[in-house]
Amino acid sequence: MSADTTTLPAPRIAAQLAAFAHGLEPGMLPAAVVEQAKLLMLDALGIALASSGQDFAHCAYRGLQALGGTGDSAVMGAFAPLPLRDAVLINGILVHGLDFDDTHPGAITHPSASAFPLALGLAAQRHATGAEMITAYVLAIEVAARLGAAARGGFHDVGFHPTGLVGAFGCALAAGKLMGLDLAALEHAQGVVLSMASGSMEFLGDGAWTKRMHPGWAGVSGLTAAALAGAGFRGPSQPYEGRFGLYASHLAARGQSADLALCTRGLGERWALMEVAVKLYPTCHFTHASIDAALALRAAGLRAEEIASVQVLLPQGVHPVVCEPVAAKRRPANVYESQFSIHHLVALALLRGELGLAELDAAHLADPQVQALADRIEHAADPDADYPTLFSGELRVRTHDGRELRWRESAHRGAPGRPITVADVEAKFMGNALLVLPRDQVLRLRDAVLSADRAKDAAILAQTLAHPKTSTSGAL
Structure with missing residues (x-):
């Protein structure tokens, strides 16, 4: 009798990503990944603070406050707290607003601008530890980087901003992780967020402000999708490889050249976060x-x-x-x-x-x-x-x-092969944060982020990162 050589079909991409998210625990992150995560979050915070005095930031804050009123989720910069989803959105706008935030080159995405506001806001609401917050942040980046890389630059070619698209899926899994969703719900969250993922490149036509909101909207979408899935709401089972999944719907014919194997390759072995490049210039x-x-x-x-x-x-x-x-x-x-x-x-x-x-x-x-x-x-x-x-x-x-x-x-500074130093990242943070805050306070913020993995309650960390001189009007 011959041996059975039947090959079982590979698990669906959403199932593989859900399993990775469900099993990921803080102790599984290599020390180097944790240290790099803290540096990337520090960079994001500095940019958010530098953005906080800009017109786009105040317009966005006024609009969100008028819509949802005040809340209890911290906003970076001199703004009063907002409801969780609005805080995630405005914090994403602040991190991405100056186009000074980090990039994963292979995915052509700005991962921290969605991952950090989502992880910080939800971890604070649920009083998770700093280590759990960092784990969710890393998870969001690992997923978004792989999904973006699979498109091989195709999203930009057809006018979609991949930061908004793939960031939503990373945030859905990160939110589900912090909410304690089971495997089935983590899968459904990805299917649900497929109908929310968005981001148009039309801003290039006239310098409009819409690109600034893409990462924050990805965070809001991921948070909403995870909450719905956690309550039993069902999403499509093949949000990536399906007939009208992410790559087919957003890339059309170009979707045939997407490398879907990259969506899950090296999970837990190769850490995409270590490939994320910090910007040294506030430009594309x-x-x-x-x-x-x-x-x-x-x-x-x-x-x-x-x-x-x-x-x-x-x-x-x-x-x-x-x-x-x-x-x-x-x-x-x-x-x-x-x-x-x-x-x-x-x-x-x-x-x-x-x-x-x-x-x-x-x-x-x-x-x-x-x-x-x-x-x-x-x-x-x-x-x-x-x-x-x-x-x-x-x-x-x-x-x-x-x-x-x-x-x-052949590559910009900060890209793989042309690394910048820890001192470079800290100097960039100091330069940005000192635009709006005194030096002693900037140093306290730096130390709080760089010790975030030891924080017992992310809510305390989030309050620390918000400007203490907040006002109910949100004015500086």
Whole structure:
């Protein structure tokens, strides 16, 4: 009698992710993952604080407060608490609002902007420990990174912002974990959130504010889906590989090239969180390697008045986001548009020799020097790009006296292979937080986040991270 060689079908993706979420416990996280998680959360907090004085933040807060009133969930910055779902949304807006938050390059997502507000808010409400909060945060990132990577850059190509899409699924499982859902409910939560996952790239047309809310909405969607599933609400069993699942519905024909094996590969063995890159510039991550190259040429002695022309080589897949349409990119209508313009940003870097929040000022939009140099900048496809794994950038400069200068960065700083240090992350946090808070308070916040794994009650941690000088009006 011959041996039975029948191959059983692989478990559904949602079932595999649910099993991973259900079994994940704080003690299973490697020490390096916990330390990196705390650094990423620290980075997110600093950006949220820096965002808290911006118009978009106050408009969003007023709208949410008018809708739901006050609550008991902490909001980062000088705002009064809101109901849980509204706090998750506004905190996501704050973390993502300056486009200064972290990125998983392979997934092309900003994972902390949804994972941190969701994990912090729900862990605080349920009085979970800091270690349990971190575990939920890591879980959300592990799931979102894999789901995003499976699309191979396709979501951007068809106009969807993957941060909003895949972040919702990560947050649904993280919320379910903190709620103590069973395996079946964790599966249903993923099916339910399929009908909520969203995020349009149309903001690129005029620098609208909608991108800022995508991660917070992913957190709200995940939280809502988990609560519904926990109450017995049923969702589709194949939210990823189904006929109208995530990849088929959001990628259409391109969904056939999605690598669905990446959705679950290496769970619990390879930690995607360790691949998340911290931004050193408050701009779209697609532009960072080119900015690095521009700053390197400037540091080597190149001056803007010497430049006859610049060709910037970037991966073809990023051109619709940061290079096109050329006329609009050379003349961004507002600061947010400028953060997605390779022409404007490279010109600024070459002229100023640095690129931080101070350089992204409305006054520079109409600066004749910036505009004149942007007009001499062209873009082209990088034939050697390893996209979407890495975001490369190369500058080819021709000077008025006939010299040709080149500088290539195969990946931006902070990407795998080009790590930044713990000191770099802490310095970025300090710089952002000191924009709105005194130094002694900033240091207390830093220490609270970096010891979060030892916190006995996440509610106390959340209150610590909120500005103590809150007012019922939410005004600074």
